[in-house]
Amino acid sequence: MARVGLTPERLTRAGAELADEVGFDKVTLSALAGRFDVKVASLYSHLKNSQDLKTKIALLALEELADQGAAALAGRAGKDALTAFANVYRTYARKHPGRYAATQLRLDPETAAVSAGGRHAQMMRAILRGYDLTEPDQTNAVRLLGSVFHGYVSLEMGGGFSHSAPDTQETWLRILDALDALLRNWPTP
Amino acid sequence: MARVGLTPERLTRAGAELADEVGFDKVTLSALAGRFDVKVASLYSHLKNSQDLKTKIALLALEELADQGAAALAGRAGKDALTAFANVYRTYARKHPGRYAATQLRLDPETAAVSAGGRHAQMMRAILRGYDLTEPDQTNAVRLLGSVFHGYVSLEMGGGFSHSAPDTQETWLRILDALDALLRNWPTP
DNA sequence: GCGTCTGCCTAATGTATGTAGGAAATTTAG
DNA sequence: CTAAATTTCCTACATACATTAGGCAGACGC
Numbered sequence: 091m092a093r094v095g096l097t098p099e100r101l102t103r104a105g106a107e108l109a110d111e112v113g114f115d116k117v118t119l120s121a122l123a124g125r126f127d128v129k130v131a132s133l134y135s136h137l138k139n140s141q142d143l144k145t146k147i148a149l150l151a152l153e154e155l156a157d158q159g160a161a162a163l164a165g166r167a168g169k170d171a172l173t174a175f176a177n178v179y180r181t182y183a184r185k186h187p188g189r190y191a192a193t194q195l196r197l198d199p200e201t202a203a204v205s206a207g208g209r210h211a212q213m214m215r216a217i218l219r220g221y222d223l224t225e226p227d228q229t230n231a232v233r234l235l236g237s238v239f240h241g242y243v244s245l246e247m248g249g250g251f252s253h254s255a256p257d258t259q260e261t262w263l264r265i266l267d268a269l270d271a272l273l274r275n276w277p278t279p
Numbered sequence: 280m281a282r283v284g285l286t287p288e289r290l291t292r293a294g295a296e297l298a299d300e301v302g303f304d305k306v307t308l309s310a311l312a313g314r315f316d317v318k319v320a321s322l323y324s325h326l327k328n329s330q331d332l333k334t335k336i337a338l339l340a341l342e343e344l345a346d347q348g349a350a351a352l353a354g355r356a357g358k359d360a361l362t363a364f365a366n367v368y369r370t371y372a373r374k375h376p377g378r379y380a381a382t383q384l385r386l387d388p389e390t391a392a393v394s395a396g397g398r399h400a401q402m403m404r405a406i407l408r409g410y411d412l413t414e415p416d417q418t419n420a421v422r423l424l425g426s427v428f429h430g431y432v433s434l435e436m437g438g439g440f441s442h443s444a445p446d447t448q449e450t451w452l453r454i455l456d457a458l459d460a461l462l463r464n465w466p467t468p
Numbered sequence: 469g470c471g472t473c474t475g476c477c478t479a480a481t482g483t484a485t486g487t488a489g490g491a492a493a494t495t496t497a498g
Numbered sequence: 499c500t501a502a503a504t505t506t507c508c509t510a511c512a513t514a515c516a517t518t519a520g521g522c523a524g525a526c527g528c
Binding site: 119130131134140 | 514515516517518519524525
Binding site: 202229230233234236239241248250254261264267268270272275 | 304383385391396415416418419422423425426427428429430431433434437438439440445449450453454456457459460461464465466
Protein backbone atom coordinates (compact mmCIF):
# COMPACT_ATOMS: atom_id res chain seq x y z
CA MET A 91 0.00 0.00 0.00
CA ALA A 92 2.09 2.85 -1.25
CA ARG A 93 1.27 6.02 0.60
CA VAL A 94 0.62 8.83 -1.76
CA GLY A 95 0.81 11.67 0.73
CA LEU A 96 -2.67 13.12 0.48
CA THR A 97 -3.48 16.18 2.54
CA PRO A 98 -6.52 18.43 2.60
CA GLU A 99 -4.36 21.15 1.02
CA ARG A 100 -3.13 19.05 -1.87
CA LEU A 101 -6.63 17.76 -2.48
CA THR A 102 -8.02 21.27 -2.46
CA ARG A 103 -5.41 22.49 -4.95
CA ALA A 104 -6.02 19.53 -7.23
CA GLY A 105 -9.75 20.08 -6.87
CA ALA A 106 -9.31 23.69 -7.94
CA GLU A 107 -7.35 22.63 -11.02
CA LEU A 108 -10.00 20.08 -11.79
CA ALA A 109 -12.67 22.76 -11.46
CA ASP A 110 -10.88 24.94 -13.97
CA GLU A 111 -10.66 22.06 -16.40
CA VAL A 112 -14.11 20.52 -16.19
CA GLY A 113 -16.23 23.12 -14.41
CA PHE A 114 -16.87 23.61 -10.72
CA ASP A 115 -20.19 21.81 -10.79
CA LYS A 116 -18.54 18.75 -12.31
CA VAL A 117 -15.91 18.40 -9.61
CA THR A 118 -16.36 14.94 -8.19
CA LEU A 119 -14.58 12.91 -5.58
CA SER A 120 -14.19 10.13 -8.14
CA ALA A 121 -12.32 12.35 -10.56
CA LEU A 122 -10.21 13.76 -7.77
CA ALA A 123 -9.29 10.29 -6.54
CA GLY A 124 -8.36 9.40 -10.10
CA ARG A 125 -5.86 12.25 -10.18
CA PHE A 126 -3.96 10.70 -7.30
CA ASP A 127 -4.45 7.09 -8.39
CA VAL A 128 -6.25 6.42 -5.20
CA LYS A 129 -9.60 4.93 -4.30
CA VAL A 130 -12.46 7.29 -3.57
CA ALA A 131 -12.91 6.11 -0.01
CA SER A 132 -9.35 7.20 0.78
CA LEU A 133 -10.31 10.82 0.38
CA TYR A 134 -12.59 10.65 3.39
CA SER A 135 -9.58 10.62 5.70
CA HIS A 136 -8.87 14.16 4.55
CA LEU A 137 -12.25 15.58 3.55
CA LYS A 138 -15.53 15.42 5.37
CA ASN A 139 -17.40 14.86 2.15
CA SER A 140 -17.97 16.23 -1.31
CA GLN A 141 -19.46 19.46 -0.03
CA ASP A 142 -16.44 19.98 2.18
CA LEU A 143 -14.17 19.79 -0.86
CA LYS A 144 -16.26 22.35 -2.70
CA THR A 145 -16.21 24.67 0.28
CA LYS A 146 -12.42 24.38 0.54
CA ILE A 147 -12.04 25.18 -3.16
CA ALA A 148 -14.27 28.21 -2.69
CA LEU A 149 -12.20 29.42 0.24
CA LEU A 150 -8.99 28.93 -1.72
CA ALA A 151 -10.37 30.89 -4.65
CA LEU A 152 -11.62 33.72 -2.46
CA GLU A 153 -8.20 33.94 -0.88
CA GLU A 154 -6.30 33.90 -4.17
CA LEU A 155 -8.60 36.54 -5.55
CA ALA A 156 -8.20 38.70 -2.47
CA ASP A 157 -4.42 38.35 -2.61
CA GLN A 158 -4.30 39.38 -6.24
CA GLY A 159 -6.69 42.23 -5.56
CA ALA A 160 -4.50 43.49 -2.73
CA ALA A 161 -1.43 43.31 -4.92
CA ALA A 162 -3.17 45.24 -7.67
CA LEU A 163 -4.33 47.91 -5.26
CA ALA A 164 -0.91 48.55 -3.78
CA GLY A 165 0.27 52.03 -4.67
CA ARG A 166 -2.77 52.93 -6.71
CA ALA A 167 -5.70 55.23 -6.11
CA GLY A 168 -8.73 56.63 -7.88
CA LYS A 169 -9.58 55.34 -11.30
CA ASP A 170 -6.25 53.61 -11.51
CA ALA A 171 -7.12 51.52 -8.48
CA LEU A 172 -10.65 50.88 -9.71
CA THR A 173 -9.43 49.61 -13.05
CA ALA A 174 -6.63 47.48 -11.67
CA PHE A 175 -8.91 45.85 -9.15
CA ALA A 176 -11.68 45.21 -11.65
CA ASN A 177 -9.19 43.66 -14.04
CA VAL A 178 -8.05 41.27 -11.35
CA TYR A 179 -11.59 39.95 -11.08
CA ARG A 180 -12.07 39.62 -14.80
CA THR A 181 -8.67 38.13 -15.47
CA TYR A 182 -8.98 35.66 -12.64
CA ALA A 183 -12.37 34.52 -13.88
CA ARG A 184 -11.08 34.02 -17.41
CA LYS A 185 -7.97 32.20 -16.30
CA HIS A 186 -9.67 30.15 -13.59
CA PRO A 187 -13.32 29.73 -14.52
CA GLY A 188 -13.86 26.83 -12.16
CA ARG A 189 -12.34 28.63 -9.22
CA TYR A 190 -14.28 31.76 -10.02
CA ALA A 191 -17.50 29.77 -10.09
CA ALA A 192 -16.47 28.39 -6.71
CA THR A 193 -16.40 31.88 -5.23
CA GLN A 194 -20.15 32.04 -5.82
CA LEU A 195 -20.81 28.98 -3.71
CA ARG A 196 -23.15 29.83 -0.90
CA LEU A 197 -21.22 29.47 2.34
CA ASP A 198 -22.84 29.01 5.69
CA PRO A 199 -22.41 32.08 7.92
CA GLU A 200 -19.61 30.72 10.12
CA THR A 201 -17.59 29.66 7.09
CA ALA A 202 -18.25 32.93 5.34
CA ALA A 203 -17.01 34.75 8.43
CA VAL A 204 -13.58 33.10 8.26
CA SER A 205 -13.38 33.44 4.48
CA ALA A 206 -11.56 36.14 2.57
CA GLY A 207 -14.94 37.64 1.71
CA GLY A 208 -14.42 40.40 4.22
CA ARG A 209 -11.16 41.41 2.59
CA HIS A 210 -12.97 41.87 -0.70
CA ALA A 211 -15.40 44.29 0.84
CA GLN A 212 -12.56 46.11 2.58
CA MET A 213 -10.67 46.51 -0.67
CA MET A 214 -13.69 47.95 -2.42
CA ARG A 215 -14.01 50.44 0.40
CA ALA A 216 -10.34 51.26 -0.05
CA ILE A 217 -10.98 52.02 -3.71
CA LEU A 218 -13.81 54.32 -2.74
CA ARG A 219 -11.47 56.39 -0.58
CA GLY A 220 -10.32 57.89 -3.86
CA TYR A 221 -13.83 59.22 -4.34
CA ASP A 222 -15.93 61.41 -2.15
CA LEU A 223 -18.51 59.11 -0.66
CA THR A 224 -19.72 58.86 2.90
CA GLU A 225 -21.98 56.32 4.52
CA PRO A 226 -24.44 55.01 3.57
CA ASP A 227 -23.52 55.84 -0.02
CA GLN A 228 -20.20 54.12 0.39
CA THR A 229 -21.89 50.83 1.18
CA ASN A 230 -24.27 51.33 -1.69
CA ALA A 231 -21.34 51.95 -3.99
CA VAL A 232 -19.54 48.85 -2.70
CA ARG A 233 -22.59 46.84 -3.57
CA LEU A 234 -22.80 48.42 -6.99
CA LEU A 235 -19.17 47.62 -7.71
CA GLY A 236 -19.63 44.06 -6.56
CA SER A 237 -22.72 43.72 -8.72
CA VAL A 238 -21.06 45.09 -11.83
CA PHE A 239 -17.88 43.10 -11.46
CA HIS A 240 -19.61 39.86 -10.72
CA GLY A 241 -22.45 40.43 -13.14
CA TYR A 242 -20.22 41.37 -16.02
CA VAL A 243 -17.75 38.56 -15.51
CA SER A 244 -20.49 36.05 -15.04
CA LEU A 245 -22.44 37.09 -18.12
CA GLU A 246 -19.31 37.28 -20.22
CA MET A 247 -18.19 33.81 -19.15
CA GLY A 248 -21.66 32.44 -19.76
CA GLY A 249 -21.57 33.66 -23.34
CA GLY A 250 -24.26 36.26 -22.75
CA PHE A 251 -22.40 38.91 -24.72
CA SER A 252 -21.00 36.85 -27.52
CA HIS A 253 -23.15 37.79 -30.42
CA SER A 254 -22.90 41.49 -31.04
CA ALA A 255 -20.71 44.28 -32.22
CA PRO A 256 -18.42 46.01 -29.70
CA ASP A 257 -16.00 43.40 -28.43
CA THR A 258 -16.15 42.63 -24.76
CA GLN A 259 -12.80 44.21 -23.99
CA GLU A 260 -13.97 47.52 -25.40
CA THR A 261 -17.22 47.32 -23.48
CA TRP A 262 -15.34 46.48 -20.30
CA LEU A 263 -13.17 49.57 -20.60
CA ARG A 264 -16.15 51.79 -21.27
CA ILE A 265 -18.01 50.36 -18.32
CA LEU A 266 -15.03 51.15 -16.09
CA ASP A 267 -15.01 54.68 -17.48
CA ALA A 268 -18.69 54.91 -16.70
CA LEU A 269 -18.26 53.63 -13.15
CA ASP A 270 -15.46 56.08 -12.53
CA ALA A 271 -17.61 58.94 -13.79
CA LEU A 272 -20.49 57.76 -11.66
CA LEU A 273 -18.41 57.53 -8.50
CA ARG A 274 -16.98 61.00 -9.08
CA ASN A 275 -20.48 62.31 -9.44
CA TRP A 276 -22.64 60.15 -7.20
CA PRO A 277 -26.25 61.42 -7.20
CA THR A 278 -27.54 62.70 -3.87
CA PRO A 279 -31.26 63.25 -4.19
CA MET B 280 -51.46 0.98 -15.69
CA ALA B 281 -53.27 4.18 -15.00
CA ARG B 282 -52.08 6.88 -17.35
CA VAL B 283 -51.21 10.01 -15.51
CA GLY B 284 -51.13 12.32 -18.50
CA LEU B 285 -47.56 13.44 -18.49
CA THR B 286 -46.46 15.94 -21.12
CA PRO B 287 -43.23 17.83 -21.59
CA GLU B 288 -45.10 21.00 -20.62
CA ARG B 289 -46.50 19.66 -17.37
CA LEU B 290 -43.13 18.19 -16.49
CA THR B 291 -41.41 21.48 -17.19
CA ARG B 292 -43.86 23.41 -15.02
CA ALA B 293 -43.52 20.93 -12.20
CA GLY B 294 -39.76 21.03 -12.63
CA ALA B 295 -39.81 24.80 -12.31
CA GLU B 296 -41.83 24.59 -9.10
CA LEU B 297 -39.43 21.98 -7.81
CA ALA B 298 -36.53 24.26 -8.65
CA ASP B 299 -38.07 27.09 -6.66
CA GLU B 300 -38.53 24.78 -3.71
CA VAL B 301 -35.24 22.90 -3.56
CA GLY B 302 -32.90 24.86 -5.82
CA PHE B 303 -32.28 24.54 -9.52
CA ASP B 304 -29.15 22.45 -9.11
CA LYS B 305 -31.07 19.95 -7.00
CA VAL B 306 -33.79 19.34 -9.58
CA THR B 307 -33.69 15.63 -10.26
CA LEU B 308 -35.68 13.28 -12.42
CA SER B 309 -36.27 11.13 -9.37
CA ALA B 310 -37.89 13.92 -7.44
CA LEU B 311 -39.90 14.96 -10.48
CA ALA B 312 -41.16 11.41 -11.00
CA GLY B 313 -42.11 11.35 -7.34
CA ARG B 314 -44.34 14.38 -7.83
CA PHE B 315 -46.41 12.49 -10.37
CA ASP B 316 -46.27 9.13 -8.59
CA VAL B 317 -44.59 7.66 -11.57
CA LYS B 318 -41.39 5.70 -12.17
CA VAL B 319 -38.35 7.60 -13.32
CA ALA B 320 -38.06 5.69 -16.57
CA SER B 321 -41.50 6.94 -17.59
CA LEU B 322 -40.17 10.46 -17.87
CA TYR B 323 -37.92 9.49 -20.74
CA SER B 324 -40.92 9.29 -23.05
CA HIS B 325 -41.33 13.04 -22.62
CA LEU B 326 -37.83 14.30 -21.91
CA LYS B 327 -34.60 13.42 -23.63
CA ASN B 328 -32.73 13.35 -20.35
CA SER B 329 -32.02 15.35 -17.24
CA GLN B 330 -30.23 18.10 -19.14
CA ASP B 331 -33.22 18.45 -21.43
CA LEU B 332 -35.45 19.10 -18.43
CA LYS B 333 -33.10 21.76 -17.13
CA THR B 334 -32.97 23.43 -20.51
CA LYS B 335 -36.75 23.47 -20.74
CA ILE B 336 -37.01 25.02 -17.28
CA ALA B 337 -34.50 27.67 -18.34
CA LEU B 338 -36.49 28.48 -21.46
CA LEU B 339 -39.69 28.71 -19.46
CA ALA B 340 -38.08 31.07 -16.97
CA LEU B 341 -36.59 33.27 -19.68
CA GLU B 342 -39.99 33.51 -21.29
CA GLU B 343 -41.84 34.33 -18.08
CA LEU B 344 -39.26 36.94 -17.24
CA ALA B 345 -39.49 38.47 -20.69
CA ASP B 346 -43.27 38.55 -20.51
CA GLN B 347 -43.24 40.29 -17.17
CA GLY B 348 -40.59 42.69 -18.38
CA ALA B 349 -42.66 43.57 -21.42
CA ALA B 350 -45.70 44.15 -19.26
CA ALA B 351 -43.73 46.41 -16.95
CA LEU B 352 -42.35 48.41 -19.83
CA ALA B 353 -45.70 49.08 -21.43
CA GLY B 354 -46.50 52.78 -21.27
CA ARG B 355 -43.36 53.75 -19.42
CA ALA B 356 -40.21 55.57 -20.45
CA GLY B 357 -37.03 56.98 -18.96
CA LYS B 358 -36.28 56.30 -15.34
CA ASP B 359 -39.78 55.02 -14.82
CA ALA B 360 -39.15 52.29 -17.36
CA LEU B 361 -35.70 51.54 -16.00
CA THR B 362 -37.00 51.10 -12.48
CA ALA B 363 -40.02 49.05 -13.45
CA PHE B 364 -37.95 46.71 -15.57
CA ALA B 365 -35.24 46.30 -12.97
CA ASN B 366 -37.83 45.53 -10.34
CA VAL B 367 -39.25 42.79 -12.50
CA TYR B 368 -35.87 41.06 -12.47
CA ARG B 369 -35.38 41.43 -8.77
CA THR B 370 -38.91 40.47 -7.85
CA TYR B 371 -38.88 37.45 -10.12
CA ALA B 372 -35.61 36.25 -8.64
CA ARG B 373 -36.91 36.60 -5.11
CA LYS B 374 -40.19 34.93 -5.87
CA HIS B 375 -38.74 32.21 -8.09
CA PRO B 376 -35.14 31.63 -7.05
CA GLY B 377 -34.91 28.28 -8.78
CA ARG B 378 -36.28 29.60 -12.04
CA TYR B 379 -34.04 32.61 -11.86
CA ALA B 380 -31.03 30.35 -11.38
CA ALA B 381 -32.23 28.44 -14.42
CA THR B 382 -31.99 31.55 -16.56
CA GLN B 383 -28.24 31.44 -16.00
CA LEU B 384 -27.90 27.97 -17.46
CA ARG B 385 -25.53 28.01 -20.38
CA LEU B 386 -27.54 27.20 -23.48
CA ASP B 387 -26.03 25.90 -26.67
CA PRO B 388 -26.19 28.48 -29.47
CA GLU B 389 -29.14 27.00 -31.36
CA THR B 390 -31.21 26.77 -28.19
CA ALA B 391 -30.20 30.26 -27.13
CA ALA B 392 -31.30 31.54 -30.53
CA VAL B 393 -34.87 30.31 -30.04
CA SER B 394 -34.98 31.43 -26.42
CA ALA B 395 -36.47 34.64 -25.10
CA GLY B 396 -32.95 35.92 -24.52
CA GLY B 397 -33.19 38.17 -27.53
CA ARG B 398 -36.32 39.82 -26.16
CA HIS B 399 -34.43 40.72 -23.01
CA ALA B 400 -31.77 42.53 -25.00
CA GLN B 401 -34.44 44.25 -27.08
CA MET B 402 -36.23 45.48 -23.99
CA MET B 403 -33.05 46.92 -22.53
CA ARG B 404 -32.50 48.75 -25.79
CA ALA B 405 -36.07 50.04 -25.54
CA ILE B 406 -35.32 51.44 -22.11
CA LEU B 407 -32.27 53.19 -23.48
CA ARG B 408 -34.40 55.00 -26.02
CA GLY B 409 -35.34 57.26 -23.14
CA TYR B 410 -31.72 58.29 -22.88
CA ASP B 411 -29.45 59.78 -25.44
CA LEU B 412 -27.12 56.97 -26.42
CA THR B 413 -25.98 55.91 -29.85
CA GLU B 414 -23.99 52.88 -30.91
CA PRO B 415 -21.68 51.53 -29.68
CA ASP B 416 -22.46 53.14 -26.34
CA GLN B 417 -25.95 51.73 -26.45
CA THR B 418 -24.62 48.20 -26.57
CA ASN B 419 -22.16 49.02 -23.82
CA ALA B 420 -25.00 50.36 -21.72
CA VAL B 421 -27.12 47.29 -22.39
CA ARG B 422 -24.28 45.17 -21.10
CA LEU B 423 -23.89 47.36 -18.06
CA LEU B 424 -27.57 47.12 -17.24
CA GLY B 425 -27.48 43.36 -17.65
CA SER B 426 -24.43 43.14 -15.43
CA VAL B 427 -25.90 45.26 -12.68
CA PHE B 428 -29.29 43.58 -12.68
CA HIS B 429 -27.90 40.10 -12.75
CA GLY B 430 -24.99 40.82 -10.46
CA TYR B 431 -27.09 42.55 -7.83
CA VAL B 432 -29.84 39.98 -7.81
CA SER B 433 -27.38 37.14 -7.75
CA LEU B 434 -25.29 38.57 -4.91
CA GLU B 435 -28.37 39.50 -2.93
CA MET B 436 -29.84 36.01 -3.31
CA GLY B 437 -26.53 34.43 -2.38
CA GLY B 438 -26.46 36.36 0.85
CA GLY B 439 -23.54 38.48 -0.22
CA PHE B 440 -25.06 41.64 1.19
CA SER B 441 -26.66 40.33 4.30
CA HIS B 442 -24.38 41.59 7.02
CA SER B 443 -24.25 45.35 6.86
CA ALA B 444 -26.13 48.52 7.48
CA PRO B 445 -28.26 49.96 4.65
CA ASP B 446 -30.94 47.42 3.88
CA THR B 447 -30.90 45.92 0.43
CA GLN B 448 -34.08 47.65 -0.66
CA GLU B 449 -32.56 51.05 0.07
CA THR B 450 -29.36 50.14 -1.75
CA TRP B 451 -31.34 48.88 -4.72
CA LEU B 452 -33.19 52.18 -5.05
CA ARG B 453 -30.00 54.17 -4.80
CA ILE B 454 -28.33 51.99 -7.41
CA LEU B 455 -31.23 52.62 -9.76
CA ASP B 456 -30.88 56.35 -9.10
CA ALA B 457 -27.20 56.03 -9.88
CA LEU B 458 -27.80 54.13 -13.10
CA ASP B 459 -30.34 56.69 -14.22
CA ALA B 460 -27.90 59.49 -13.53
CA LEU B 461 -25.17 57.65 -15.36
CA LEU B 462 -27.30 57.01 -18.43
CA ARG B 463 -28.37 60.64 -18.58
CA ASN B 464 -24.75 61.65 -18.44
CA TRP B 465 -22.82 58.87 -20.17
CA PRO B 466 -19.13 59.73 -20.37
CA THR B 467 -17.75 60.17 -23.90
CA PRO B 468 -13.97 60.38 -23.67
C1' DG C 469 12.36 -4.03 17.86
C1' DC C 470 7.41 -3.38 19.50
C1' DG C 471 3.17 -1.28 19.75
C1' DT C 472 0.28 2.38 18.18
C1' DC C 473 -1.56 5.36 14.90
C1' DT C 474 -2.75 6.65 10.43
C1' DG C 475 -3.33 6.23 5.48
C1' DC C 476 -5.15 3.77 2.16
C1' DC C 477 -7.63 -0.35 1.16
C1' DT C 478 -11.96 -3.67 0.17
C1' DA C 479 -16.73 -4.25 0.66
C1' DA C 480 -21.35 -2.88 0.89
C1' DT C 481 -25.28 0.45 0.58
C1' DG C 482 -28.03 4.26 -1.19
C1' DT C 483 -29.28 7.40 -4.73
C1' DA C 484 -29.28 9.18 -9.49
C1' DT C 485 -29.01 8.67 -14.54
C1' DG C 486 -29.95 6.21 -18.52
C1' DT C 487 -31.26 2.01 -21.77
C1' DA C 488 -33.93 -2.05 -23.35
C1' DG C 489 -37.81 -4.30 -23.86
C1' DG C 490 -42.78 -5.53 -22.42
C1' DA C 491 -47.80 -4.87 -21.44
C1' DA C 492 -51.78 -2.15 -21.11
C1' DA C 493 -54.31 1.87 -22.64
C1' DT C 494 -55.40 4.89 -26.35
C1' DT C 495 -55.83 6.21 -31.08
C1' DT C 496 -56.44 5.22 -35.89
C1' DA C 497 -57.97 2.57 -39.99
C1' DG C 498 -60.61 -0.44 -42.40
C1' DC D 499 -66.96 -1.88 -34.32
C1' DT D 500 -62.95 -4.23 -34.25
C1' DA D 501 -58.11 -4.95 -35.24
C1' DA D 502 -53.78 -2.87 -35.84
C1' DA D 503 -50.64 0.64 -34.69
C1' DT D 504 -49.01 3.85 -31.39
C1' DT D 505 -48.23 5.71 -27.01
C1' DT D 506 -47.55 5.57 -22.11
C1' DC D 507 -46.01 3.67 -18.39
C1' DC D 508 -43.84 -0.35 -16.44
C1' DT D 509 -39.90 -3.83 -14.76
C1' DA D 510 -35.23 -4.93 -15.02
C1' DC D 511 -30.69 -3.84 -15.53
C1' DA D 512 -26.14 -1.26 -16.16
C1' DT D 513 -23.34 2.66 -14.76
C1' DA D 514 -21.64 6.40 -11.86
C1' DC D 515 -21.00 8.97 -7.61
C1' DA D 516 -21.20 9.53 -2.42
C1' DT D 517 -20.74 7.65 1.85
C1' DT D 518 -19.90 4.37 5.82
C1' DA D 519 -17.72 0.33 8.16
C1' DG D 520 -14.05 -2.24 9.07
C1' DG D 521 -9.24 -4.17 7.97
C1' DC D 522 -4.23 -4.35 6.87
C1' DA D 523 0.25 -2.54 6.49
C1' DG D 524 3.61 1.09 6.52
C1' DA D 525 5.28 5.08 9.37
C1' DC D 526 6.52 6.64 13.80
C1' DG D 527 7.24 7.03 19.04
C1' DC D 528 9.48 4.78 22.51
